[in-house]
Amino acid sequence: MNDLLKDLTPQVLGILVRRGADFAAAEDAVQEALIEAVRRWTGTVPEDPKGWLVRVASRKLVDAHRSEIARRRREERVHREPQPGPTEQADDTLLLLSRCCHPSLSSASAIALTLRAVGGLTTAQIARAFFVPESTMAQRISRAKRTVTGARFDQPGDIHAVLRVLYLIFNEGFSGEVDLAVEAIRLTRQLAASTGDPEVAGLLALMLLHHARREARQTESGALVPLDEQDRSTWDTALIAEGVEILQRALAQDRLGEYQAQAAIAALHDDAATSDETDWPQILEWYDELMRLSDSPVVALNRAVAVGHVDGSLAGLRALADVDVAVPRRDAVAAYLHERAGNPAEAARLYAVAAQKAPTAAERDHLITRAAHLNTRSGRSTGSDEPRAD
Amino acid sequence: MAKYLLLKHYRGGPEPVPGTDVPMDQWTPDEVKAHIAFMQHVADVFRERGEYVDGQALSPEGTFVRYDGEGKPPVTDGPFAETKDLIAGWMVIDVDSQERAYEAASFLSSAPGPGGRSIHEWIEVRPFLSEPPVVSE
Incomplete structure (x- = not known):
């Protein structure tokens, strides 16, 4: 019930x-x-x-x-x-979501209001999911409600603002007692049932195709497992099949958007039985599409990895040269490409730099382990100018 | 959305803005009271905005403690009267962007001192390490 x-x-x-x-x-x-x-x-x-x-x-x-x-x-x-009638019901979901994701709200407020008003979570649950006191979350939600109360609400607003909020909720994943990735999938399913917009389907496919790898993505103790080291037998094939089917129907509409292109990349990764069988040339083509659709530096960064796999690591490093040095995780990508290019010392140095700048503890631990691994393998002695292990 | 630690220092950090580094024990009691009331006000504003997570003031008296081997009592050192860096208190906020975190820190830094003028105190802003995002490729 x-x-x-x-x-x-x-x-x-x-x-x-x-x-x-x-x-x-x-x-x-x-x-x-x-x-x-x-x-x-x-x-x-x-x-x-x-x-x-x-x-x-x-x-x-x-x-x-x-x-x-x-x-x-x-x-x-x-x-x-x-x-x-059923049509009106469909409109209601979008209407409500577009109000909760109104552009006048900050992301944090839109996320909280969406989870409360559309997701039906309690304020206490949302507070625990984001590790803030319940009173703070209650304030955030009531402020958000006040902000949107004056706004007109007879026309659905910008669907892209809604998709962005749903994507952000999904990316929060599962760090507390509330599974935000599952909530995001549930909400996106509701939205997809109410509109034929191919980008909504694209986002749903993207979520399913990533969610399928959830078990493989971290060890039990929370350590990150990179894609090429994941145990692919634990990927959820039913979710992958569903995601692929939704994506294909969306692509058939011939109205490509960022979420469909990202989902296509995820689908190609999911489709490879081993990491060596990954269809990197096709992945690179999708990154080229994505570059045309968006000027996001993150896309350019990930594209450099694909270039490295298709045209060689040096080509990947050349592609990386065009990416702004301030883009997060750039050093980690550079380290990866140098490692593949056969420069373990430079790769180890860059992994250590990347670890210093890592925005999450799991990434920091992963990167410092890569650096340590390369340093040990190349037999480098620890000099006095090395960062201390503590 | 990200959490940031706003650190108030007794010592350490960049050079104080000239004319603002009068030690607090040389302020009038009302000036001290106004300063503390402002800290409360800042916390209230963050609460009202749905950004406040936690905050505490710390005693300046700290001790260093370390492990000294199995079955041995911990080794202690200090307190040190003249350590270079000394943390006075902290506040944790949960905000939308780094820009907003800086704005919040600047507000905290605008606390009044002698004569009711701002002391332009340096606030150290440290981002929390968070959970990795689901989508990474």
Whole structure:
């Protein structure tokens, strides 16, 4: 029943808001309706659970505004409106998401509001997922609600802003008790069911194709396992198959976008039975497409790796020369290319530099281990100017 | 979204802005009170913005402690009266960008001192190491 309620929450909220209810008031009403549902649906779920929730939530809304006659009139008009058809329901998901991801919100606020209002997570859960106090998260969410309350909400907004927020949630992964990657997939599935936009499908495919490797990506103690060392037998083939199918349908629409191109790259990696069988020439072609679609330096950085595999490490290093030195993880890529080019000393030095700048502890540990590995293998003695191991 | 540690130092860090390095024990009690109230105000503003994670003031009296082998008591050293670097307190914030973290640190640094003027205190900003992103290729 919990899953059902979680899925219905944004739909019910979307309906109320589309009918003109104030966002914060509608959310309170939906919460009250959910509480009533949990109390009353013991064992038996009503035939039309969504209709039930809409009716109860609408009544709660009306109750909340009973003292204001003008308001009550509007609520009663809302109450008399016919049940929404399937198309309207689809629009509601996008409508609600685009409000939660409104461009006037910071990413942190949009993420929190989306997880609360559309994802149906509690404020406490969201707070724990981001390791902040619950009061801080409550403040963040209520500020976000205030920010979007004035905004018009009768037209879906920019779908790319929505996709960006969903992508950010997915990338948070799983570091606390709430699995944000799974939440992001669930929300993106809902959105994909409501729109034929190929970039929505592209993002969903991208998530599934990466999620499939989740077990292989880290050891039990949390150490990073790079793609070429992962145990591919643990990849989830069902997720890969689903991701590939969704991607192919999206690509067939011939409206290419960044998420579809990124998903295509993930699919090619997933498709290789061993890392040696990776189809790097095709991956490079997709990076070239991505470069045309986006001027992201991260794309240029990853493209240099692909160039290194297709045309040789020196060509990869030449491609890297065009990437701004300030781009995060550039030193790690340079180290990797030097290692493959047969320059272990330079590679070790660059891995150590990259470790110093690593934005995450897992990457730092991985990079320092690579450096140590190369230093040991090349028999280099530890000089006094070496960084201390502590 | 990322967490940043904002460090207040008793000592260490770059040269103080000229004319602002009057030791706190030579301020008037009201100036000291106003300074502490401002710190509280900063925390409240961060709370209201949904950015505050935690914060504490630290005693200047610190001791160095180390392992000395199995079954042996820990070895201690200090406290040192004149260590180069001394941390006075810290605040952790969770913000959208490095730019916002710097802006927040600058606000913290604007705390009033003697005569109600800002002491332009140097705040050290250190990013937390986070979890690796899911998508890496």
